[in-house]
Amino acid sequence: GAGVSQSPRYKVAKRGQDVALRCDPISGHVSLFWYQQALGQGPEFLTYFQNEAQLDKSGLPSDRFFAERPEGSVSTLKIQRTQQEDSAVYLCASSNGTLAGVPGELFFGEGSRLTVL
């Protein structure tokens, strides 16, 4: 596609529900990142994929957070048993190749805004 696409754009969940957020990266981009952005803050790194391999998940805040990219293209970020502190914008970004894993220019989607009541 022309850009990174994320869905849903907005999600309201009751505390305890599971949610799934989808990211369609730019076609051909091997690197995919998930970030979490709280209101008024910069994005916080969650996890990184190179093709289908999840090479870094050091930023995932708890074992309730799970991400996958089974075919090296579309990625899903799943949050189980959502809590109020999970409310944030979840941003997906892709990059066309990396040098030794270092991201080049990152292209972001518009994000999925999650509100947990």
Place this chain on the structure above:
Amino acid sequence: KQEVTQIPAALSVPEGENLVLNCSFTDSAIYNLQWFRQDPGKGLTSLLLIQSSQREQTSGRLNASLDKSSGRSTLYIAASQPGDSATYLCAVVNRTGNNRKLIWGLGTSLAVNP
């Protein structure tokens, strides 16, 4: 630990002014630095990427410079327009530690008044 600071936090200027946004970082061992723009309720739009070996990048009315030794980058916006109003963020990728994650500043909120 790398820390990225952006000054000023907010800036309001009349249309047509040339302006400079500042980004400083504490560890000069970086791979690259990237400037982004974020509109309210929107995602991040990449503006310019500067590799550590480069001194500046230009795109239209935007010019970004990088002085790695002093840990500074500036984003110069020429002939500002109301449509430039947004939050501008800079982010670096470290050579040490986790070299896949961007370290972000908190941004400069820019308002260009007609």
